[in-house]
Amino acid sequence: MKKNHIFYSCLWVITCFITTNIHAEMILHGTRVIYPSDSKEVSLQMTNDGNRPALVQAWLDDGDANSTPDQVSLPFMMTPPVSRVEPNKGQTLRITALPNSAELNQSRESLYWLNVLDIPPKAAGTNAPENFLQLAIRSRIKFIYRPSSLKQDINKAPEQLQWNKLGQQIVIKNPTPFYITITSAFETTNTKKTDLVPKGLMLEPFSEQKISSPNMQIDKIEFITINDYGGRTEHITQLVQ
Incomplete structure (x- = not known):
């Protein structure tokens, strides 16, 4: 047996x-x-x-x-x-x-x-x-x-992210005291959208991360973040060259 x-x-x-x-x-x-x-x-x-x-x-x-x-x-x-x-x-x-x-x-x-x-x-x-x-x-x-000492509006934190284009990279800076989760960040070329963070990313408070962006012509990014309730919020931001 x-x-x-x-x-x-x-x-x-x-x-x-x-x-x-x-x-x-x-x-x-x-x-x-x-x-x-x-x-x-x-x-x-x-x-x-x-x-x-x-x-x-x-x-x-x-x-x-x-x-x-x-x-x-x-x-x-x-x-x-x-x-x-x-x-x-x-x-x-x-x-x-x-x-x-x-x-x-x-x-x-x-x-x-x-x-x-x-x-x-x-x-x-x-x-x-x-x-x-x-x-x-x-x-x-x-x-x-x-912490209750954080008086900023968490819902406005994604709007404070700074997106800087440096050659073939984009530097995303988080100047806020909050964790910000990005599920997608799209660049558009000839009406075709490409997700630059297909696996998503999480920005720690007062931190920055770099992502690859070989397209030298883009001037804006469309990105999606997750709020406290698990919902998705869409944003559009200009790139700083």
Whole structure:
């Protein structure tokens, strides 16, 4: 008789849709979590859309996707860290800032990542196959700590980006204290649009990034950013030569 082999693999999925699917059953209602520093707590709703119970583990990390919950020490507490979600039922994750969160940089946003791991039940009984692959799927979404001292309008931050053309490159400068996610940046040549950032990019506060642009004739860029609610906003800006 062959011995059953169960392989557990962790996959993480980052998506730009408002709803994130986990194992096609667990659903996160959001693509990012914003924590204003003057809030007592923030929450994220998740729902089990499947027909079986789900065991879910949730934790925050500081950017290392390979870190485990026991290896990360952050000034936030998440409850519940592990939960069982019944079919067609929901669960609310609550994140509370600890007193030492006041030691975080108050002049700019801080970025972390929220992980949700869906652990499928072990196959058992007479219907269990002799050899099967079992996947535990992890989703990581942005968790942004936003100091209340930042009085600028986050919705106007993309308009403050500076786009400078330097030869065959474009330098994008972010002079704001906010993280800005760009999903696309189009240049147009003879009515043909080319996306210069097909994989997207994220600009840290007070940072700059360079992208390639071999077209020497362009003078404007159309770009799309993601807002706090996961929605897409279109912009047009002039290039500074």
